[in-house]
Amino acid sequence: MHITFTESAAGRLEPLLQDGTAKLKLLHDTEGCGCVMSGVPALQLVREATVDDKEAAGDPFPFLYEPRHEVFYEPQLKVDFNPASNSFSLRSDNQTYTTQLRLIPLQSTER
Template identity: 90%
Template sequence: MHITFSQSAASRLAPLLEDGSAKLKLLHDTEGCGCVMSGVPALQLVREATVDDKEATGDPFPFLYEPRHEVFYEPQLKVDFNPATNSFSLRSDNQTYTTQLRLISLSSSNH
């Protein structure tokens, strides 16, 4: 799995990652969904990887993800940020996963 972050997404995320205290994770969020098939993608800032996480290369940021959720995503993904709507989006060449990709901060994450 690989994620290319647009210049606007990289600019928005860089200040959150630059001191090295947080890592970026592509989360398949199933909280409140009742089923893993109904999960939605989210970006999450975490302090460290869990035993379930795998690190992947991204451009310009590496990121974590859980391999068991890899089946829900294409191998090449793109994250963009729209300053006008203050929102991230997740796409591939074939589809749009979401135009409202949540960013879960360290303070609001409980994973």
């Protein structure tokens, strides 16, 4: 899996990642969905990888993801940020996954 972050998305994420204390994770969020098939993508800031996470190369940021959820996404993805709507989007060449990609901040227990 590979994610290209547009210049706009990279500019929005860089301040959150620059000190090296947070990592970026592509999360397949199933909270409240009832089924993994109904999950939605989200970006999450985490301190460290879990045993379930795999690190992937991204441009310009590496990111974490859970390989068991890889089946829901195409191998080449793009994250963009729209300043007018203050929202991220996740796309591939073939589809738009979401135009409201949520950014989950570091959890208070992780600070």
